Amino acid sequence: MLERQPRRNTAQKRMILRSIEQLGCHPTAVQIYTAVREVLPRTSLSTVYRNLGILVDQGKIKAVKGAGSEIHYDHNTGAHNHIECTVCGRVCDVHVNPVNIDTLNPETVSNYVVLEVRINILGICPECAEQLEKEKLQ
Amino acid sequence: MLERQPRRNTAQKRMILRSIEQLGCHPTAVQIYTAVREVLPRTSLSTVYRNLGILVDQGKIKAVKGAGSEIHYDHNTGAHNHIECTVCGRVCDVHVNPVNIDTLNPETVSNYVVLEVRINILGICPECAEQLEKEKLQ
DNA sequence: TTCATAATAAGAACTATTCCTATTATAGAA
DNA sequence: TTCTATAATAGGAATAGTTCTTATTATGAA
Numbered sequence: 001m002l003e004r005q006p007r008r009n010t011a012q013k014r015m016i017l018r019s020i021e022q023l024g025c026h027p028t029a030v031q032i033y034t035a036v037r038e039v040l041p042r043t044s045l046s047t048v049y050r051n052l053g054i055l056v057d058q059g060k061i062k063a064v065k066g067a068g069s070e071i072h073y074d075h076n077t078g079a080h081n082h083i084e085c086t087v088c089g090r091v092c093d094v095h096v097n098p099v100n101i102d103t104l105n106p107e108t109v110s111n112y113v114v115l116e117v118r119i120n121i122l123g124i125c126p127e128c129a130e131q132l133e134k135e136k137l138q
Numbered sequence: 139m140l141e142r143q144p145r146r147n148t149a150q151k152r153m154i155l156r157s158i159e160q161l162g163c164h165p166t167a168v169q170i171y172t173a174v175r176e177v178l179p180r181t182s183l184s185t186v187y188r189n190l191g192i193l194v195d196q197g198k199i200k201a202v203k204g205a206g207s208e209i210h211y212d213h214n215t216g217a218h219n220h221i222e223c224t225v226c227g228r229v230c231d232v233h234v235n236p237v238n239i240d241t242l243n244p245e246t247v248s249n250y251v252v253l254e255v256r257i258n259i260l261g262i263c264p265e266c267a268e269q270l271e272k273e274k275l276q
Numbered sequence: 277t278t279c280a281t282a283a284t285a286a287g288a289a290c291t292a293t294t295c296c297t298a299t300t301a302t303a304g305a306a
Numbered sequence: 307t308t309c310t311a312t313a314a315t316a317g318g319a320a321t322a323g324t325t326c327t328t329a330t331t332a333t334g335a336a
Contacts, residue, residue, distance in 0.1 A: 144312095144313075145313085145314095146312095146313055146314065148313090148314065148315080150314080150315075151314090180315090180316070181315090181316085182315070182316045182317060182318090183316095183317095184315085184316075184317075184318085185314080185315060185316070188314080188315090189314095207323090207324085
């Protein structure tokens with residue numbers, strides 16, 4: 001959490017952050033790795049993972065877990081919610097009314113100290129819904 | 139999803155389901171494995187995983203993903219929400235008002251076909267909060 | 277320009293889960 | 307009850323995603 005080490009500004013770190021911003025819809029480590037390697041072809045997957053960890057620690061990106069086993073990375077660090085396509089697995093931002101933590105009754109939340117309320121919507125994205133419709137007609 | 143094969147009623151399968159019910163707070167596969175082995179000491183982890191998959195397919199239990207990397211298993215198959223302790227990792231049921239899918243505006247959910255809305259609360263359970271308080275005083 | 281060391285590439289190690297296969301034991305038939 | 311086909315098992319190998327290790331490279335302060 002606390003930041004003390006000097007951090008060098010490397011080409012890989014810059015490209016990793018830029019890729020997350022440009023890819024949109026919360027890419028996975030491998031998707032970021034693939035994008036970064038188009039510009040810096042010798043970049044290793046471990047460098048991607050290490051920098052993703054640093055960027056999360058610095059609060060510059062957020063790690064998002066979906067229904068699948070991969071971690072997705074999000075450059076929007078504000079409070080917001082996610083929608084995930086159960087067919088293609090993509091994770092995107094979605095704007096439903098957030099739950100205000102202060103309105104939660106301590107007893108209904110089992111006397112926990114509430115830190116965060118996450119709303120995750122599962123559904124089928126328009127592209128996958130269209131594709132499924134086509135397949136059904138055949 | 140659809141069930142056609144005959145299913146044998148084995149001691150392992152019965153103990154796995156009973157362990158999930160008795161352990162409470164959504165145990166992981168290894169926690170279930172440990173509990174089952176106290177009664178059936180030769181049970182293997184692959185048997186636990188295979189039966190968990192069958193029980194999920196049959197709709198008898200639900201798989202729940204938390205902030206950690208392990209999958210948790212829940213014998214409450216109705217619609218409800220979860221609260222997770224960020225210190226000890228335990229996942230439990232919690233009763234906050236569920237979001238009614240029909241009230242979601244198609245545009246706000248990016249024109250997805252919405253299947254499910256999951257609310258996950260992250261916090262610190264009373265036991266861990268107390269422990270942290272003790273450590274602070276030392 | 278030099279130099280200490282942060283960051284890197286490459287791949288080994290790790291963790292949770294799934295898959296494979298010879299063996300065991302369930303449940304329907306005799 | 308005994309027999310038998312095969313579903314389910316134990317044990318361990320394989321896999322996927324992530325983290326760790328180490329020799330090498332390159333950043334940035336002096």
